[in-house]
Amino acid sequence: MTAKLFTRPGALKVAMVAGEASGDMLGAHLMDALRSAHPNIEFAGIGGPRMLARGFHSQVPQEKLAVRGYLEVLKSLPELLRIRRTLRDTLIRERPDVFVGIDAPDFNLGLEKSLRQAGLHTVHYVSPSVWAWRPERVSKIGESADLVLCLFPMEKPLYDAAGVHATYIGHPLASEIPFTPDRDAMREQLGLRKDCPVFALLPGSRRSELEYMGGLYIEVARKLLQEYPDAQFLVPLATRPTLDQFDRLLTRHKAWDLPIRKLIGHAQMAMIAADVVLVTSGTATLEVALTKRPMVISYKLSWLTYQLVKRKLRLPFVGLPNVLAGRFVVPELLQHEATVDKLAAEVSKLYRDQDSRQDIISTFERMHEVLKLDSAKLAARAVLRVARC
Structure with missing residues (x-):
């Protein structure tokens, strides 16, 4: 059995996965805002250096997820699937209060769907580029996430039309x-x-x-x-x-x-x-x-x-x-x-x-x-x- 991700009794447990540097930045900002609103809080999952500096407990190094391209992903697929399966089982066992998948849709959406089916609450932070390609993903994203956080104004109407709960929050970099x-x-x-x-x-x-x-x-x-x-x-x-x-x-x-x-x-x-x-x-x-x-x-x-x-x-x-x-x-x-x-x-x-x-x-x-x-x-x-x- 893997080591426990969450160790503080009574704390709000927030699980997160950030797959690359941009997700690490978004995750760090979100951690700061969540801690301001709810001081007794604990974060764990997979994150990068900015998140780690804020006390995040990462099950594996973030670099393990930073793979792009079909051929490149195929080479790393066995390890990626093992990481996701292990994290899924750990989160279902430990029952965090909410899971936030930050970008990395190929990794996170499947994980979110499994967690949601197991009765956990899920948020997908950063809409995939449904406005650019594969718009049919909107409904599938809705099956994985209780809520989609949209960084760009043209995204929310696409989810609204499909009956998927989404909200536009702007982009943290602009602030x-x-x-x-x-x-x-x-x-x-x-x-x-x-x-x-x-x-x-x-x-x-x-x-x-x-x-x-x-x-x-x-x-x-x-x-x-x-x-x-x-x-x-x-x-x-x-x-x-x-x-x-x-x-x-x-x-x-x-x-x-x-x-x-x-x-x-x-x-x-x-x-x-x-x-x-x-x-x-x-x-x-x-x-x-x-x-x-x-x-x-x-x-x-x-x-x-x-x-x-x-x-x-x-x-x-x-x-x-x-x-x-x-x-x-x-x-x-x-x-x-x-x-x-x-x-x-x-x-x-x-x-x-x-x-x-x-x-x-x-x-x-x-x-x-x-x-x-x-x-x-x-x-x-x-x-x-x-x-x-």
């Missing part, structure tokens, strides 16, 4: 990130010159993303350095394992001479300090938008995964800033379009084109206003209602 970030102050804090080009490279928080995008971004930096000899590059890595992985990529590409500064975490600092950001598609693109920085969005998958995903897409874009705006505000270069030359050219174009940059910033400001609610507090209230406290 966390200042409306007008101070680029010069951030550069001073990081010890960077204020008059040189600074580019942030965000190859992804998952190790599988880094394998696809890390080397590509290193070569883009090399290309940009030919055009901007005094450029500086900031590369935030989510964890120590991804930092070590990026170091191996630097060695593989013989790139230790490039002016690349690595950061563990501190992605927002890198974004704010940058003139332009090159970012792998995902939650990080929204973070860049909220810091009001021009960006180029890129992504690569295995050939088979890409073919399967492409057929199911309902929108012409994948980056969250473009989805929220309903148009191509920033360029997206995906799969075979994501070459060193094309990515470097788009980054350089945004760096030089002041008019385009101002249009992008104005759009991002309007976006920020729509998304800025007291998200963590609203989420905490909703979770406590589901827990019937």
Whole structure:
């Protein structure tokens, strides 16, 4: 029998699973808000470093769940199923007051369904991208979760139409990130010159993303350095394992001479300090938008995964800033379009084109206003209602 997850008698027991860095951030904010509303509370399940710093008890390291792509998931499937089965059995035995699955729908929705069938209360925090692909998932999500917490305004109407209980809470990042970030102050804090080009490279928080995008971004930096000899590059890595992985990529590409500064975490600092950001598609693109920085969005998958995903897409874009705006505000270069030359050219174009940059910033400001609610507090209230406290 596995060790107990919850150990404090009389405490409100909140189980959570956050599958990657963005989920860890959301989970940490939710923990703070829940603890403010209900001090006698205990958290356990699977979480990342921010959640652990707040006293979260994680059954396994969060990195075990951070796998993307059909082929990649297939390789890790036996271990993922074992982890989910073990956690499911533990939670059914220990009966937490509520379970909150944070994003990671492939892992969490199946777990939520099992727990709900066993009589536990379940919340799914972060709607899957039903507005972009596989809209038929809405009803299935409703079978798994008592409540869906939606971060974007276009999501709740889709659940309402299907009779699924959902609430719009805004996005926590919109409250966390200042409306007008101070680029010069951030550069001073990081010890960077204020008059040189600074580019942030965000190859992804998952190790599988880094394998696809890390080397590509290193070569883009090399290309940009030919055009901007005094450029500086900031590369935030989510964890120590991804930092070590990026170091191996630097060695593989013989790139230790490039002016690349690595950061563990501190992605927002890198974004704010940058003139332009090159970012792998995902939650990080929204973070860049909220810091009001021009960006180029890129992504690569295995050939088979890409073919399967492409057929199911309902929108012409994948980056969250473009989805929220309903148009191509920033360029997206995906799969075979994501070459060193094309990515470097788009980054350089945004760096030089002041008019385009101002249009992008104005759009991002309007976006920020729509998304800025007291998200963590609203989420905490909703979770406590589901827990019937």
